[in-house]
Amino acid sequence: MGAALALNIAEKGFPIAVFNRSPGRTRTFFAEAGDLAPRVVPCETLEAFVAAIAAPRIVIVMVTAGTPVDDQIAVLRPLLGPDDLLIDCGNADFHDTERRSAAAASGGPAFMGVGVSGGEEGARHGPSIMAGGTEAAWAKVAPVFTAIAAKYEGEPCAAQMGPGGAGHFVKTVHNGIEYADMEMIAEVYGVMRQGLGLDPAAIAAVFERWNRGPLASYLIEISAIVAATLDPETGRPLLDVIVDSAGQKGTGRWTVIEAQMLGAPVTAVEAAVAARNLSARREERRLGAEIFGTPAGNPPDVTVEALENALLAGKILCYAQGFGLLSTAAREFGWTLPLPTIARIWRAGCIIRSTLLGDMAQALAATPGADLTHVAPFTDILRRTEGDLRRVVAAAALAGLPVPALAAALAHFDTMRRVRGTADLIQGQRDFFGAHGFERVDHPGAHHGPWTRS
Numbered sequence: 235m236g237a238a239l240a241l242n243i244a245e246k247g248f249p250i251a252v253f254n255r256s257p258g259r260t261r262t263f264f265a266e267a268g269d270l271a272p273r274v275v276p277c278e279t280l281e282a283f284v285a286a287i288a289a290p291r292i293v294i295v296m297v298t299a300g301t302p303v304d305d306q307i308a309v310l311r312p313l314l315g316p317d318d319l320l321i322d323c324g325n326a327d328f329h330d331t332e333r334r335s336a337a338a339a340s341g342g343p344a345f346m347g348v349g350v351s352g353g354e355e356g357a358r359h360g361p362s363i364m365a366g367g368t369e370a371a372w373a374k375v376a377p378v379f380t381a382i383a384a385k386y387e388g389e390p391c392a393a394q395m396g397p398g399g400a401g402h403f404v405k406t407v408h409n410g411i412e413y414a415d416m417e418m419i420a421e422v423y424g425v426m427r428q429g430l431g432l433d434p435a436a437i438a439a440v441f442e443r444w445n446r447g448p449l450a451s452y453l454i455e456i457s458a459i460v461a462a463t464l465d466p467e468t469g470r471p472l473l474d475v476i477v478d479s480a481g482q483k484g485t486g487r488w489t490v491i492e493a494q495m496l497g498a499p500v501t502a503v504e505a506a507v508a509a510r511n512l513s514a515r516r517e518e519r520r521l522g523a524e525i526f527g528t529p530a531g532n533p534p535d536v537t538v539e540a541l542e543n544a545l546l547a548g549k550i551l552c553y554a555q556g557f558g559l560l561s562t563a564a565r566e567f568g569w570t571l572p573l574p575t576i577a578r579i580w581r582a583g584c585i586i587r588s589t590l591l592g593d594m595a596q597a598l599a600a601t602p603g604a605d606l607t608h609v610a611p612f613t614d615i616l617r618r619t620e621g622d623l624r625r626v627v628a629a630a631a632l633a634g635l636p637v638p639a640l641a642a643a644l645a646h647f648d649t650m651r652r653v654r655g656t657a658d659l660i661q662g663q664r665d666f667f668g669a670h671g672f673e674r675v676d677h678p679g680a681h682h683g684p685w686t687r688s
């Protein structure tokens with residue numbers, strides 16, 4: 235990511251010095267920089283790196299999240315001056331960014347935490363950039379970040395989100411949505427493959443068709459390519475030789491943890507993280523199959539069109555949850571997160587870019603603070619697609635095909651359209667065993683039940 239970002243910066247006309255802890259990597263990078271090499275100064279020590287940059291310096295750190303960032307900051311800080319600016323462009327837990335920002339405020343170079351999305355390709359040719367930090371820091375870096383960012387109809391996909399960890403928080407939620415979006419696509423893939431018996435080539439064709447409709451998005455586009463790709467070694471669909479255990483580096487989990495701490499429901503993301511965790515338990519899955527057998531019910535009674543609608547509904551519900559989490563976080567942390575701008579800078583460059591985000595940006599601007607599902611055109615789309623989401627979840631359950639993120643999104647939707655739910659019983663139980671009290675519907679105050687055990 236760092237190498238790709240450096241080439242992007244150089245390509246946009248900014249001279250850049252580069253350093254990697256492994257000098258061999260720096261040499262290879264420089265040797266492969268081609269036409270851009272004259273704008274790149276390869277450095278083999280941090281001292282040479284800092285000396286190669288004119289003050290006031292802007293220094294980007296793009297290393298593995300966690301301790302490596304702290305280590306890198308620790309060795310860089312003594313070499314930098316108070317007018318310099320240190321930026322962590324990797325994925326970071328926003329609490330770490332808050333801590334690093336606070337530490338920087340007590341002296342030395344200023345610090346920014348900036349979320350960058352788009353994978354290597356995005357970093358090289360135009361990512362989506364979610365910057366945290368002060369207005370003053372943003373003013374210093376905006377010319378570089380807006381130049382290297384993806385452009386949507388000419389508009390740079392880069393913006394300042396708020397102080398301290400706000401940029402990394404937004405990037406974390408972006409990734410949480412990414413997890414849920416990917417999981418839902420994998421779930422409909424499962425229904426098509428394991429339920430309807432479509433082969434990967436046929437599924438690729440379905441994804442390609444969907445990519446020309448309301449589901450058009452980077453993730454559907456690449457899913458079509460992944461499904462269509464053959465293994466050069468065996469000639470089989472590559473999907474068939476990929477181990478079905480999903481990796482994860484932590485951003486989905488961070489989203490869920492923060493959402494839980496804030497009391498904000500992101501059930502589709504929770505289901506997606508849990509699904510990755512379960513996917514990693516291969517031996518337990520094998521044992522489960524041995525003990526219980528894998529359900530081999532009738533093929534699910536759903537069409538490919540119903541799956542398209544179900545995915546659309548699930549996706550809208552998941553994005554509504556993500557934006558809801560951002561709203562709650564903004565209130566809780568005293569940030570003014572620019573939600574319509576966030577939707578706008580996600581329209582290009584980032585992994586979750588999709589045509590829906592344009593409408594989301596408009597809806598969020600037109601109705602600030604509203605739940606996306608309550609706003610046009612999403613209310614109408616949900617009314618139209620809800621039945622298929624329900625049919626797919628029900629048919630998948632009957633066929634023994636797990637669709638946890640779609641089911642979680644549907645359960646959220648059904649819960650949030652029911653005036654009277656079932657928590658009356660929970661309150662009764664809590665009062666019974668813990669004297670926690672409950673509110674009554676007919677008069678105010680805290681009440682207890684006349685519980686007796688016969």
Ligand SMILES: NC(=O)C1=CN([C@@H]2O[C@H](COP(=O)(O)OP(=O)(O)OC[C@H]3O[C@@H](n4cnc5c(N)ncnc54)[C@H](OP(=O)(O)O)[C@@H]3O)[C@@H](O)[C@H]2O)C=CC1
Nearest residue numbers: 235236255256259296297298299302324325350351353354
């Ligand atoms: N890959 C992606 O699609 C995206 C990644 N990110 C984020 O960008 C950051 C970098 O990711 P990525 O480029 O994929 O990761 P890589 O594993 O490809 O690169 C990690 C880099 O960090 C360096 N590094 C690791 N540990 C240390 C350390 N203790 N001290 C100094 N340098 C260290 C490595 O050096 P060396 O070469 O010597 O091993 C390497 O240059 C991460 O925060 C990641 O989450 C963000 C968006 C997308």
Ligand SMILES: O=C(CO)[C@H](O)[C@H](O)COP(=O)(O)O
Nearest residue numbers: 351352481482483484485585
């Ligand atoms: O930030 C990213 C994309 O936006 C990175 O690719 C990140 O690694 C994705 O998360 P994970 O590795 O957990 O799937």
